[in-house]
Amino acid sequence: MIVSGQNNQGDKYYLKAEKYYNIIEPTSQTDSLALKNYLNAIKDYLRVQKGYPRLVDAFFKSGTLYQSINDQRKAINSYLQSIKHSQKVKNSPDSGLFKNYLYAGNAYYILSNFDSAKYYFDQAEKISLNTRNISSLDRLYNSLGALYYESGNYLQSENYFEKAISIINSQKSIDKDALVYLSNNLASAFRKLGHYNKALKLYKDLLPYEIGLASLKQNIGHTYLRMGKNDSALMYLSQVRSEIDPVSRIRLFNDFANAYFNKKEYQQAGLYFNRALKENITFFGLGKNVDRSSTHLGKSSIQEQQGNYRKALEELQLAIINLTLSFEDKNIYTNPPVANNAISVLELYHTLIRKAAVFRKLGSETKEFKDLEMALKTYQLALGLADYIRKSYDSDEAKLFFGNDLHEIFEQAINTAFDLYDRDKSNFYLETAFTLSEMSKGAVLYESIRNLEIKNVPGVPTHLIEQEKRIKQKITLLMLKLSESQDTKNGLDLRNQIRDFEIELGRVQKQFEKNETYYHLKYNSNTVSRKDLQSYLKNANTAAISYFMGSTELFTFFLSPDGFSASRQPIDNAFIKDLYSFKNELYELPAGSKYNGYAPSFRLFQKLVYPFIRSISSYKKLLIIPDGELNYIPFEALNSTPKFDKFILHDYAIAYAYSFSFLGIKSLKTNNTQDRILAMAPFTDRSINSNIGFLYLPASGEEIKDINGDRYYGKDAQKKLFLKIASNYNIIHLATHAKTDVNDPLNAFISFYPYSQNKQSDFKLFTSEIYNMRLNNLKLVILSACETGNGKLVNGEGIMSLARAFAYAGCPNIISTLWNANDESSSKISILLHKYLKEGYSAEEALRKAKLTYLNDPEIESRFRTPNYWANFIFVGEIQESSNDNLLTYVSLFFMTLLLIVILYWGVRKKKVQFKAQLKQGTVII
Structure with missing residues (x-):
């Protein structure tokens, strides 16, 4: 019940407004009357200048009515006024503030002002975390999911959409409209992730509800469009009725146009792009928006296909202008500054890539140096924007998904730099190509390793570090349980828990960025001169x-x-x-x-x-x-x-x-006399149960027996012990079994002693677990097992291997194997490796000498000297100066000096003998 504002005239208007507002089936007329009376009530309440609950409520509801007629700016003003006046009301509940923040965020989202939308959604989320039984939580999670969707973080948007759906499904009376709406959004996230069949199934499963059919059919058509099935796309798009809202109609015309463009029916495509543009101007006026940019982008494609590159660039320039709030320059040789406010950073990135590619084509046609140079500059701007987008994501999975498509863009940019070098012969362009090449590699891993270091900067709360660690451990534990679960219902529950912890992890990681030093270090460029x-x-x-x-x-x-x-x-x-x-x-x-x-x-x-x-x-x-x-x-x-x-x-x-x-990301100087070494060989027991899939490794015990450190064999080499003590050592050697998974790298594992046949997570150390370890003290890890350096290849990041997981955990130097290791040859090379490490050789030199000694061993049969037996071991890390190298240098210098003295001595003595002989013969010339 709303407490009276104690203002008779204002209350009369307010109660009349409530009557119209609460009609079960409102019309535009009843909404108009409700808004009119709320505004009159507000005017009267403000005249008294007191904090009335009804004043707060009137501002909020007038905001919802403004949104219903798509006047988002007036809606925002109403919500902000409601927030302002709620602070004057004693004991005002946070739930009222929650809805104001949420709805204000939605209004900003519709206006494509995503930064402001994010701020208000975050405020609403804070209240939701501290308030019990708050309503509209499903709407909050859906809104946050939409925000992640717009930024291109589709994996996290999927989590939020699923969370919103779970809230709807947990209610006693399920809101079918909300369920269809949210499921529609989830399917769109699947589509963006490239899971087209999964998206289509969900869209089509929603059709029998007969709710939002126009939106569903349009999305089905758009999905077929993305799959290249243009006729199927046109079939579904044709079923969308014309009475859809203006924004959907604009997008529908764009989809029709793109389908005809794909069918190379350019005239028909042009007609639909023009209809989209006309509809956009009718609805938005001259206001900038993403959909107008998409139309110009499509029109540029037609011009490009017809070889009209300058006209294509003019359309692209209009697309860029419609994506940036304070950029109006129609000159195709200008780009917006990076600092400019973009309506959609992601769309701006894609449009800049297109502009660069067309400039490259124009340069090939005109042979003009300035056209190629503009292509390179535009690629550089776009890739800088891509770096910003990637760093804004709160999970490595999202960063890797986004970065996977960047490799092709880097290739085009590097090629352009080489083209410019061929014309100009300036090393500047070769160095630019080199810088671009380095930017393309290992960015996610580099950032993760830096995060381990920079979280120690002053001001980063230790409780956040512990909270992040705890959440990651819980996610890993749940993933292990999920891999072992045979129960469908239990598996679904585990996936829901993982989703909720991933959302919580995202919140915690955002908190780190509030520390200015941390933020600067995190987003500092990873390029070196x-x-x-x-x-x-x-x-x-x-x-x-x-x-x-x-x-x-x-x-x-x-x-x-x-x-x-x-x-x-x-x-x-x-x-x-x-x-x-x-x-x-x-x-x-x-x-x-x-x-x-x-x-x-x-x-x-x-x-x-x-x-x-x-x-x-x-x-x-x-x-x-x-x-x-x-x-x-x-x-x-x-x-x-x-x-x-x-x-x-x-x-x-x-x-x-x-x-x-x-290189140089950590201090890597070693002092071999102080290094603590841990060595484990779990499969040295002849009675090992082969039913679990792992065989006895007789040579593995031999390869660690002479290591000067703590050694564990057979039943003593257990996973739980390793997890407990690993961080105390500088060098770790694991002589064991391992398994890679090229489809899902997180399923790769290193095996310890299998004391439990039923629960594999008790002895298999999975990649996800290694990621969560903190091995900052480690200088070197030696993974003498099968395929520890092998795995799924991800563009720009290399191989997703067990070795990479150790690098992620903080170990700078890793010796691993690329393919299945032969037990005996691995053992011999490992024994020699430690021999040379003990003698003071650096890791890469010790590994080289171990292999050479193996090849030169007369006892090794010739059939075991081929590279498939010895070349699987590789060293990834810092090249270091060996202490042995210093000794060799001093010894070499000593003998060289001694040799020089001897040569000089004999040379002088010989000249003296010759001089005396010449004196006797009288032939000396002075």
Whole structure:
């Protein structure tokens, strides 16, 4: 019950308004009368200048009525006035503020002012977390889901939509209208994630409700459009009735136009784009909006297809103008500043990419330098915007999903930079290409590792760090339970719990960004200058080769302490064939079969390394930054000559890195005398139960027996012990079984002693669990198990492997395996590795010497000397100076000095003898 405002005239207006407002089936006339009387009541209440509950309520309800006629700005003003006056009312309930914040956020969302929408939704969410039994929670979660949807974070939007649906389903009387509306939104999130069949099923399952049929059929048509099924799209779009709201009608015309465009019926497409534009102007006037931008984007596509690149760019410029609030320049050679307020950052990013691509086509046609340069500048602006978008996401999964499509854009930008170099011969463009290549790699992993460091900055609340850790642990535990659950109902409950914790985790991670130092460090660029890189290489006495593998061309960048060069060469079928032939010989060669990888290996060497052979000849260490399928290739196994027994391994110690950005990210100097080493070999017991799928590894015990540290064998090498003590060590060696999963990297695991056959999570250490460990003290982890460096390849991030999980957890140096390891050869190489580490060699040099010693061992049969037996071990991390290297240097200097003295001595003595002889002969000339 609303308490009286104690103002007779105002109350009369208010009560009359309530009568019209609460009609079960309102009309536009009754809504108009309700609004008129609320406004009169407000006017009368304000005259008294007191805080009345009815004044607060009148402002709120007038706001809802303004929204019903799509006057969002007046609605916002009403909600803000309601919030302002509620503060004057004693004991005013937070539930009233909650709805005002929520509805104000919705109004800003409709106006595409997403920053303001986010602020008010966040305020509403704060109240909801501190208030019990609050209504409209489903609407809040749906609104937050829509906001994540607009930003491109479709994974998190899916969580929020599902949460809203669960609230509706938990009510005694289910609101079918709300259920259909929310499910429609969820299906749209599926569509954006590329799960088209899943989206179509959900859309079509909602049709029998006969609620919102126009929206459902339009979304079905749009989904078929995204699938390239244009006739099916047109069939459903044609069923949408014309009496839909103006915004839906604009989008419908755009969809029709795009369907006809895909069918190459450009005249018909143009007619529909013009209808969309006319409808937009009728409804929005000259106001900017995303849908008008989409229409201009579509019109540009028609011009582009017809070869009218300048006209296409003019339409694209109009699309950009309609996406930015304070940018009006129609000159196609100008771009909006990054700081400009974008109506939709995501749409602006996509439009800039299109503009860059068309400028590239124009440059190829006109041969004008300025056209290509504009293409490059626009790519750079778009990729900077993409970096901003990605960093705004609150989960690595969302960042990886967004980043997966960026690789193609980086390829186009790098190609453009090389095109400019070909015309101008300025190294500036090669360095630009190099910077773009580095920007494309390992951004998510780099950011995650930095987060471990920067959360220690002053001012970041420790309770947030603990809360984040707790939530991540709960998510991991629930995921493990879900993987073992056979009960459908229990599985659904576990998924719901995971969803709720992922939403909570997103909230906590937003709190970190309130610390200014943390925010600055988190969003600081991960690119490093060439000068700094060359300084690093000089200190490490190393040369480096970085690759970017495009769809049709391979870009290679060479760096040494005093040199830089870059090249572009086509990727032909022969190269791809050699790449896969070599990989198959290493990864899939059956036991006892002859190794035939020498020839493709040598051809790959000629393409990948030989162009820089003179430049790297004076170095003994080589840093490789791979890309794409090259991540699966051990470069040390490439044949450097046609001879079968000569590999790169013979000349260089090789280290790999995700990108140059990772170099120097932590202090990595080692002091071997103080290192604590943990070694575990769980499968040394002959009585191991083979029914669980893991065999006895007789050589695994041998490979750790001489390690000077804490060693655990068989039943003592348990997962729970490892999780408890791992963070106390500097070096970890695991000689065990492991399994990768190229479809779902989170299902990959390392196995410990299987004391429980029923509960696999008791002995399998899954990737998700490693991610949540804190291994900042670790200097080196050695994963002597099958495929620990293998997994799903993700563009720009490399291989999603167990090794990467250890890097994510804070370990800077990792020795892992790319394919199934042979037990005996792995054992021998591991034993030698620790021997050389103990002697003071750096990890990459110790691994090299271990492999060379293995190859030179006369007791090793020739059939076990092929690369498939020894090249699976690779080192990823920092190239370091060996303490042994220093000793060798001093010894070498001593003997060189001694040799020089001897040479000088004998040279002087010989000259004296000659001088005396010449004196006797009288032939000395003075």
